[in-house]
Amino acid sequence: MIMFRDITETISKLPKLAIYLVFFFFIIGLTGPWLTPHDPLIVNLLEAGVGPSAEHWMGTDHLGRDTFSRLIASARTSLVGMSLILAFALTIGISIGTLAGYQRGKVEEVLMRMVDVGQSIPSLIVALAVIGIFGTGYWNMVLALAIAWWPGFARVSRVVAVNVMNKPHIESLRVLGASPARIFFLHLLPTTIGAVLVYATADAGALALSIATLSFLGLGIQPPTPEWGQMLVDGLPFLESDPRQVILPGLALTLVVIGFNFLGESIALNRVPKPLSRLILKRRRFETNEWIKE
Amino acid sequence: MTNNAVLKVENLVTHFKSVERGKVVRAVDDVSIELMPGEIVGLIGESGCGKSTLGRSIVGLEKPNSGKILLDGVDLSSLKGKSLRTSRRSIQYVFQDPYSSLNDRQTIGESIGEALLIIGIRDKKQRSKRIHELLDRVGLPKHLSDRYGRELSGGQRQRVAVARSLAVNPRVLICDEPVSALDLSVRAQVMNLFFDLQKDLGVACLFIAHDLALVRQAATRTYVMYLGSIVEAGSSQDINQNPGHPYAQALLSAIPNPDPRIERNRKAIPIIGDIPSPTDPPSGCRFRTRCPIVVDQCAETTPESITVSDGHYVACRFAERNG
Amino acid sequence: MKTALLKVNNLKVNLYTEHAAVRPVDGVSYSVAQSETVAIVGESGCGKTVMNFAPLGLMPTGVSIDVKGSIRFDGQELVGMSEHGLRLIRGKLISTIFQDPMSALNPSRLIGRQIAEVSELHLGHTTKQAEAWALDLVKLVGISDPEYRMKQYPHELSGGLCQRVMIAIAIAAEPKLLIADEPSTALDVTVQAQILKLLKDIQMRLNMAMVIITHDIGVVAGNADHVAVMYAGRIAEYGPVEEVLVNPKHPYTKGLISAIPRSEDPIGSPFRGLSGMPPYLEGPIRGCGFSPRCTAAIDRCSTSRPSFTQITNTNVLAACHIVNQSESQGAMN
Numbered sequence: 001m002i003m004f005r006d007i008t009e010t011i012s013k014l015p016k017l018a019i020y021l022v023f024f025f026f027i028i029g030l031t032g033p034w035l036t037p038h039d040p041l042i043v044n045l046l047e048a049g050v051g052p053s054a055e056h057w058m059g060t061d062h063l064g065r066d067t068f069s070r071l072i073a074s075a076r077t078s079l080v081g082m083s084l085i086l087a088f089a090l091t092i093g094i095s096i097g098t099l100a101g102y103q104r105g106k107v108e109e110v111l112m113r114m115v116d117v118g119q120s121i122p123s124l125i126v127a128l129a130v131i132g133i134f135g136t137g138y139w140n141m142v143l144a145l146a147i148a149w150w151p152g153f154a155r156v157s158r159v160v161a162v163n164v165m166n167k168p169h170i171e172s173l174r175v176l177g178a179s180p181a182r183i184f185f186l187h188l189l190p191t192t193i194g195a196v197l198v199y200a201t202a203d204a205g206a207l208a209l210s211i212a213t214l215s216f217l218g219l220g221i222q223p224p225t226p227e228w229g230q231m232l233v234d235g236l237p238f239l240e241s242d243p244r245q246v247i248l249p250g251l252a253l254t255l256v257v258i259g260f261n262f263l264g265e266s267i268a269l270n271r272v273p274k275p276l277s278r279l280i281l282k283r284r285r286f287e288t289n290e291w292i293k294e
Numbered sequence: 295m296t297n298n299a300v301l302k303v304e305n306l307v308t309h310f311k312s313v314e315r316g317k318v319v320r321a322v323d324d325v326s327i328e329l330m331p332g333e334i335v336g337l338i339g340e341s342g343c344g345k346s347t348l349g350r351s352i353v354g355l356e357k358p359n360s361g362k363i364l365l366d367g368v369d370l371s372s373l374k375g376k377s378l379r380t381s382r383r384s385i386q387y388v389f390q391d392p393y394s395s396l397n398d399r400q401t402i403g404e405s406i407g408e409a410l411l412i413i414g415i416r417d418k419k420q421r422s423k424r425i426h427e428l429l430d431r432v433g434l435p436k437h438l439s440d441r442y443g444r445e446l447s448g449g450q451r452q453r454v455a456v457a458r459s460l461a462v463n464p465r466v467l468i469c470d471e472p473v474s475a476l477d478l479s480v481r482a483q484v485m486n487l488f489f490d491l492q493k494d495l496g497v498a499c500l501f502i503a504h505d506l507a508l509v510r511q512a513a514t515r516t517y518v519m520y521l522g523s524i525v526e527a528g529s530s531q532d533i534n535q536n537p538g539h540p541y542a543q544a545l546l547s548a549i550p551n552p553d554p555r556i557e558r559n560r561k562a563i564p565i566i567g568d569i570p571s572p573t574d575p576p577s578g579c580r581f582r583t584r585c586p587i588v589v590d591q592c593a594e595t596t597p598e599s600i601t602v603s604d605g606h607y608v609a610c611r612f613a614e615r616n617g
Numbered sequence: 618m619k620t621a622l623l624k625v626n627n628l629k630v631n632l633y634t635e636h637a638a639v640r641p642v643d644g645v646s647y648s649v650a651q652s653e654t655v656a657i658v659g660e661s662g663c664g665k666t667v668m669n670f671a672p673l674g675l676m677p678t679g680v681s682i683d684v685k686g687s688i689r690f691d692g693q694e695l696v697g698m699s700e701h702g703l704r705l706i707r708g709k710l711i712s713t714i715f716q717d718p719m720s721a722l723n724p725s726r727l728i729g730r731q732i733a734e735v736s737e738l739h740l741g742h743t744t745k746q747a748e749a750w751a752l753d754l755v756k757l758v759g760i761s762d763p764e765y766r767m768k769q770y771p772h773e774l775s776g777g778l779c780q781r782v783m784i785a786i787a788i789a790a791e792p793k794l795l796i797a798d799e800p801s802t803a804l805d806v807t808v809q810a811q812i813l814k815l816l817k818d819i820q821m822r823l824n825m826a827m828v829i830i831t832h833d834i835g836v837v838a839g840n841a842d843h844v845a846v847m848y849a850g851r852i853a854e855y856g857p858v859e860e861v862l863v864n865p866k867h868p869y870t871k872g873l874i875s876a877i878p879r880s881e882d883p884i885g886s887p888f889r890g891l892s893g894m895p896p897y898l899e900g901p902i903r904g905c906g907f908s909p910r911c912t913a914a915i916d917r918c919s920t921s922r923p924s925f926t927q928i929t930n931t932n933v934l935a936a937c938h939i940v941n942q943s944e945s946q947g948a949m950n
Contacts, residue, residue, distance in 0.1 A: 168395040172455070175353045175387045176462055177379040178412050187397070281681055284633035288640060288683075291901035334885075340805035341776070447894045448661075477660035478832060478876050482890025489887065504805065507878040514884055530884050548806045550835020552877050554858045557838035565807045567761075568775045 018266065021259025028072055029079030036069035040226050049242055061231070061245055062238060070226040071252050077227045078256070081142065081211050086200055088146035093153025098192045100154070101161020102184055112158065118151030123210060131219050141220035145210055152203065153196050160195040161188055202264025205257040212253050228253040297367070300498050301329040301352070301385065301466050306361035308344075308351045317573040321347040322358070323522035329466060332496040334488065336513030336530065338506055338545070342569050344522045345502045349468045352500075353387045366465075383413070386459035390471040392451035396443035402429075402454050403439030409461035428457040431494075432487055449480035456487060460495075467491070470502045485512060506549050510534050515605075518542045521572060521580040527599075528606030538600075538608030540585045541565075579610070587612060621648035621689075622826045623794055628686035628696075630664075630671045639898045641667040643850035644686075646925065647843075649794065652820065654827040656841035656858070658834065658873075662895045664850040665830050669796050672696060673711060674703045691793060709739040712792035716799040718779035722771040728782050729755070729767030735789035754785040759815055777808040781815065788819055794826045801836055813840050834877055838862055846870045849896045849906025852925060856933030866928060867935045868914075869907045905938065913939050 028035070037057070044064035051059045058067040100111040118126070123145070130144035164170055165188070173183055212229030214220030221227045223234075228249040235245030308322040321344040329335055339345045350356040352363055354370075363370045365384055373381055389395040396405055403425050410421045426436045432453040443451055452472060459467060469488070473481040485508070491497040503509050509516060509530070516533045518526040518541065526539040537543045544563040551557045565584050570576055576583050582592040591611065600613040630642035641664035649655045659665045671682050672695050688695040691710065695703070707713075715721040723731055732754055733747035742750060755763040758781040771779055780800070787795060797816065801809040817840065820827050829841060837844050837858060844862065845855040846869065854867040865871045872891045893910040896902065905911070908918040917938045925936040928944060935941075 168389045168391060169397040171355055172387065172389065172395055172458070173408075174355065175382070175385075176409050176412050176458070177383040178408075179379070182412070280635060281633055284638040284681075285631070285683065287638045288631045291640065340807065449894070477895065478834075479660060479873060479891035480894075482876060482888035483892075485888040489885070506806070507880075510880065511878045511882050511884060511886065511888065534880065544807060548810055550806075550809075550833065550839060552834040552838050552862060552874060554838040554862050557835060560839070562807075562810050564811075568777060568808075 018259050018262030021255055022263060025075060025256050025259060026079065028075040030076070032072040032076040036066070036072050038066035038069045040065055040069040040073040041224050042066075049238070051244065058248055059244060061234060062242075065226075067231075067245070067248055070231060071228075071248060073226040074228045074231065074249065074252070075256075077221060077225055078208055078211060081138075081221070082204060082207050084142050085145045085149060085207060085211075086204070088142070089149035090153055090196065090200060092146070093150035094157045094189070094192055094196055096150070097154035097157025097159075097196075098161045098184070098189055101158040101165060101192070102180075102188060104162075108158070111154070115151045115154045115158075118147075119155065123148035123206070124213060127210065127214060128219070131214070136219050136222060138221055138225070141211070141214055144214075145207065148210075149203075149207065153200065156196050156199045157192040160192045164188055164191050201260070203260075205260030205264065208253070208256050208260065298330070299328040299364075300331045300366060301500075302362075302364040302367075303327045303348075303352060304362040304364065306348065306351060306358050306363070308347055308356055308358045310347075312573045314573060319572045320522050320575060321572060322351060323575070324361075325519070325522070325524055327500075327517055327524065327527075329498045329500055331465065332492055332498055333515065334492055334499045334501060334513045336501045336503065336509035336516040337519060338503060338509050338516060339519035340504055340545075340569065342521070342572060343519045344572070345519050346470055348519070349387065349470050349500065349502050353385050353468055354382055355387070383462045384464050385466045385468060386462065386464040388452070388455055388459060388467060388469040388472045391475055392448045392455060393443075393475075395455050396451055398443055401440055401442055402446070405443070405454065406439070406458045406461055409458045413462050424461070428460055429454075431460065431490075432457045433483070447480070448476045449483050452476065452484050453487060456484070456491075460491070460497075464497060467497055467499045468502070469499055471504070472501075473508065474503065474505060481508070488512065506546060518545070521570065521575050523580065523609070525581065525609045526607065528602075532603065532606040536602075536606075538602045538606070538613040539581075539610045540587055540612075541581050542608075544586075620650060622651045622653075622691060623649040623828075624687075624689045626687040626689075628668065628672070628684070628688060630667055630685075631683040632667065632671075632676075633681040633683075637899045640901075641850050641898055642671070643902070644925075645845075645847075645850075645852050647845050647852065647855055649826045649828060649843075651793070651826050652824050653843065654820065654829060654841045656829045656831060656837040656844045657847060658831060658837055658844055659847035660832055660873075660895060662849075662898065663847040664898070665847050666798060668847075669798070669828060669830060670713075673707055673713075674700055675707075675713070708735060708792070709790045710792055711794045711796065712787040712790070713796045713798065714780075714783045714787045714800055717803050718776055718783050719771065719803075721783055722779055724771050726770075727767065728769055728771065728774070732767075732782065732785050732789055735786055739790035750789065751785070754789055755782075757788075757819070758782070758785045759811070760785075776804055777812065780804060780808075780812050784812075784815065784819070788823065788825075791823055792825065794828065795820070796828045796830070798830045799832070800829065802831070802833065809836070816840070834862065834874060846873070849902055850898060851906055851936060852934075853907065853937070854933065854935045855925075856931065860931055860933050866933060866940050867907075867937045868911045868939070905936070915939065 042065060046064065047060050048062055048064040049060065050056055056066050056068065061067055096111050100108040126148040127144035130147055131140055134140045134143065170183060170187060173187065211220060212227065215227045216229035216233045221230060223230060231249035232246060238245050304326050306322055306325045310319040310321055312319045325348055337345050347356055351358045365381055368381065370378065370381060406425045406428055407421050410424055415421050415424065425439055429436055429439060434450060434453055473484050476484065488499050492499065501509055501513055513530050516530045517524050518539065520541050526533060526537065526542045533542060534546065537546050544565045547563045551560060563586065567584050570583055578593040578595055579597050582588045597609045597611050599607045599609045602608050602613050625648065626646050628642055628645045629640065632639045632641055645668060647655065657665045670676060672684050672688050676682055684696050686696060729748065729751050732751035736742045736750045737747045752763055752767060755767055760766050760778060760781050800816065801812055804812060813836065816827065831837060841858050843856065844858050846853045846867065848869050854861055854865065854870045861870060862874060865874055876890045878888065891910050896906050904919040904921055905923050908914045911918065915938060923936045923938045923941060925934055926941060927934050928940060929947065
């Protein structure tokens, strides 16, 4: 599909490190459960608080669960959580934003005021409010963060939609007598989806962090489902005696967030053309020297 | 005025809200023009005169505030929804910029094909055949249908835009500066195409341009527009040889001549100052603030359209009736 | 023959991007004398803009270029000059005005300030001196109500006025050479004449040389002394305007001039132009760049590059095998 072309083109220009980190995250998240040497949920108090060994590569936590396996399983929890939240938030956000950009006028006003309200409250507060109303738990966390996240997507969609609608090629479709449905679904939506997906990738780091924060506070993903934030809060009492239990999940979370943030930054900064590398310059110079001198 | 005009615009008014508070941009202020079947008519004026807005209002890209647009005698404002869309198709539009009027994500074939889908040609084979016919009609080789817009030159892209407009079988083409973004040597390719369409398909064209030399050769009749109103109308011959309105006179005298012997001695009629803001047009005759023959009365009443000769109208109190 | 202020000799410019190497200027030679106006005419992709901007270091960032050949300006060699040296020349000795006046001005600074800072920089004026200088310039370029205009921002001015401001900025340091890139293209035809006349007046007053880059032959006819017609990075024909525009020799020049609609052409008569497309500059050009589109081309035209030679009994130089051929035949007779 055409929008994939945009995405692959953008990806090829991004810093390799960020790509690897994010990619790594994805792979672990997807294949995780089959990689874990131990079941991350099995409690074994006899082996609690053990340091790294051949048996447990990263040791165990205070309940004897294999840390390594838990980290991997957390990756999956995070990934699934993020995907679900993004799925909901993107659907709502893109629909509302694109509609606002298409319709303009009163409809746009109403929708964008809703977006304004949503955006003016920090995402975590929104999430806490929703959880306060509906209670804790996995699906409530998904709902809460989806509600916190959709306004940003709506705003980007609207901007892109307004931009596209003013372009001559859309105007020529209107003159040709294309039905509004055709313009909206076949021309407008693919462009806004493409733009928002790029934006969403950049914003994903914040989302991963929010999931961890909620479970850290005990409001999101509940034990025994492993999650980095949870592992952090579980490991806090052992900060002095066994810092490993805090450092390891913290590190994992940090790497993922950094990866996404790098990605996001370079998407934003990608506009400035870099001067040519010496190798390419040399190659080009060589080319022109070959040209016939007359 | 005859009654079998294919396109008739009556007293069209299109205003915009200005960026300045409370002010209104009177882009098109009571304009009436008409187009006979198969005729090429020019609309000339400088930037800010409202000619583009007029063109866009006719095809529905801008919403007029009042006035009528009659297609074969049918008032378009009396139609709604699907029937409006279907009728509107008879009037197509060619944009100025060939580089943005085509969708970069579609091949040429897909672009033209979409126009065919819009008018209901669902059969792929039939569409393919028609696409090749249309490319042929605009003088482009068939294999271009697999290329993307960015691989084509400006002149080729413009011809693709025309081909796409033709796909819906229009009776009228509104061309907004169709060649001004193209190189001089390439313009002929596109301009001669319009002549062919006129001859072979009977398509009427409204040529909106600021290049007077071009319009002079292409159009049989010309309207001259200034700050939202038509100041002169007539056959291209009349307007070029005998312009009646001071603005038209100045405009025509400003056309540069490529022969240095003539150009160096050419004395253009000067127009003083800058064009007034369309949010605040001068009272009475809008051109009075820059007119070389202005008198006090010009500020009091809007000049009527005086028939200078058969089919030649000038909106200036000093125009003389010859006919 | 006036001595040349600017002498360009066999100038070549290579342009490198990530994907390709292009040679937009391929061996160009011409000269400009003091108080003289030379017009560089060509269509898109002929290299006319690069030719004037690249040697001055005015290419956009991210574009790597190589400049070869020689450009002698007032005794200095510009090819190979350091950025520091070029900066001393830009604005002070050689000035430029750009195509789109609205975007060439800084939208967040007052007009008066933008003009004043030129003389502060190049003429060492104090702020007060510079402001007075700027006021004089604003009057000189024919802007009415100058004190009021000085305190305005570019977006408050029309295109014609912005162009005048840009001219004021360009001549603030009284340069010896002014390069005008499409000075009238973005303007209405009634304003065009005013601006071109202004440039002429200033040129006379400052004894300035001028290079006008344009695709509008009418502008050339009324404003230039010499004209260089460019195609595919090379000069096709060069000479005094009265000779080149009235009696063109090169097939491209002929085609270009015939493409202009004339008042003698009857209404409805077909337009004239050239077939085909402009050339690709992303590779070496074999022979004459115009040969694929030339109706008079012979075999030689696609294999060997025609030399840029003077046509006898004229002041015109042309690069065309056909022209050279009839030359040598004439010489034999």
